[in-house]
Amino acid sequence: MKDIQPIPTSFIEQIKQLIKDAQVGVSKTVNAIMVQTYFELGKRIVEQEQHGNEQAGYGGFILDRLSNDLTSEFGKGFSKRNLELIRKFYLTYKIAKSPISQSISWTHYLQLMRILNAEERNFYEIETVANNWSVRELTRQINTSLFERLSLSKDKSAVMKLASEGQIMENPTDMIKDPYVLEFLNLPESYTYNESELEHAIIDKLEHFLLELGKGFTFVGRQVRFTFDEEHFRIDLVFYNRLLKCFVLVDLKIGKLKHQDLGQMQMYVNYYDRYVKLEDENKTIGIILCKDKKDTLVEITLPENNNQIFASKYELILPSKKDLQQLIDNKTD
Template sequence: MELQNHLFNTIAQVISNARQTAYRNVNSIMLRMYWEIGRLIVEDEQQGSYKAQYGKASLKNLAGQLGLEFGKGFDERNLNNMRAYYRSFPIWNAVRTELSWTHYRLISRVEEEQQRLQYMLLCIDNQWDTRTLQRNIQTQYLNRTLAPTSTHPAPPQFIKDPYIFEFLNLPSDTRHTEGSIESALINHLREFLMEMGKGFAFVARQQHIVTDTADFYIDLVFYNYYLKCFVLVDLKTGKLGHADIGQMDMYVRMYNDLKKQEDDNPTIGIILCTEKDETIVKYSVLAENEYLFASKYRLYLPKEEELVQLIEQDRIKFELDHEED
């Protein structure tokens, strides 16, 4: 029986490997075909053969001809997608064939070239499916970090403002407690880790810290293996106050003393609140401690204009606070 199981497992692995190889090959060929079609359409535009009238009508006629010959996969909408795909990735060698055509259709809608490349790499590094990619583009994942990315990881690159927790699906007509939000985040841990960003691993909820004089409970503890440090998260359902900042400062110092290992970097503390008083932020330890952060969070996806405004306000505020650094 053991020999039979071994034979089955070996054959199953051969079949699985062959199917994966076939899928990769087919996917690569399809991506190249769509890229070539997009290239031909764009080059035809540039050569001016339809200079005056080239546009929807011409593409519609082309789609009609291709549809009769090859089926509905080459309708006007798909041809537009191929055109956008080529314009987004005009160099074939820049295309990573690990991703699907749907990934590239979504990425091609991103306006900035650098962000398109970043989303492509994030999809590969983090194995984002197309639903995750779509959600991250919609919530402006890259724009919500406090500082531009660089070659050297630093805490601000890993902190967002605001955080978007629409995936919790909490009823909008209910007042939620910190405990209920925390429980919902744990129940949606995969989505929560994705929203936290790259390199986060969950460590504990309500971690109990004992000192000589008191007991303390930290809401959420993570470890970021890029920053090589612990990240403490404290949830607040109201406006940020002095006591919240002082508490997190104490937690971070305590964690550095009691939990941090010699090869770990200093612990980061993030206070998540629904509102921030910028005066309190400016004149508190947050202004001088590079390892303490306060970020807003939203339980529901804001309208695009509101989200853009929130991001821009916090980016300007962060740059003003750090312009002398």
């Protein structure tokens, strides 16, 4: 009897991955059909309501009757509340004249429909598709006011471009947010912590921090040391951005930003540009994350044509959407 050869582990793993890919494909197809069906269902409901628009309460009567019949035939998922959301879905995207994405789920759309501003909603939809955000990731970006935070550094025309095209990474300013929101660290505002503890908390939640940084970031190291003139220096966090093809150095400051902090980051950036980056890579970017800063100090300390050193505040709690919107309105008036 011939010896039975063991089945290679790689073969089994390949088969498992094949099945997983098929399951994902089926799920995406089902989601796409469901979303398109709900849009058409919403359209039919609205059209039927318009036929009886002179009868008070006719729309409510339709939803009640439809909910009873559909639930009896198809089971759960067709409550009056769900039918109201389906109706809202059609009305929202009919008015916006936006195509219905085949790449995101009905649950994503339930989150997107909560956004009243059409430009803001379009931005989050574009970014969800481009970055393959889960519903949880989309919800977090909405709750941390990503659209408003990116808009703060842009003029009115750039804000409109952001709304219509999403976040395009073409230059260093495209990646910068102010403030950065680090609510996922679960550090209370009143808690006394030092820079080492803040860094440790970020490393523990590195996946969340990378999401907050934005597109194209990969982690290189923490407390990265370099030496010259027999003196050692350490950079808190080092990243690389694949889209901008450059190193990104992050320094953490728990107190008020000082001009010495900007000078120190300038030295870090100069070292990386001269001794670390390759010829085909772009200039290094330095970001100082601080609890407090004065914009005038930053502007006076850095060169007028600066596009490498940035100082941004960080927040440990979710920012007020109303306050951020007010800042945008003041900036773009």
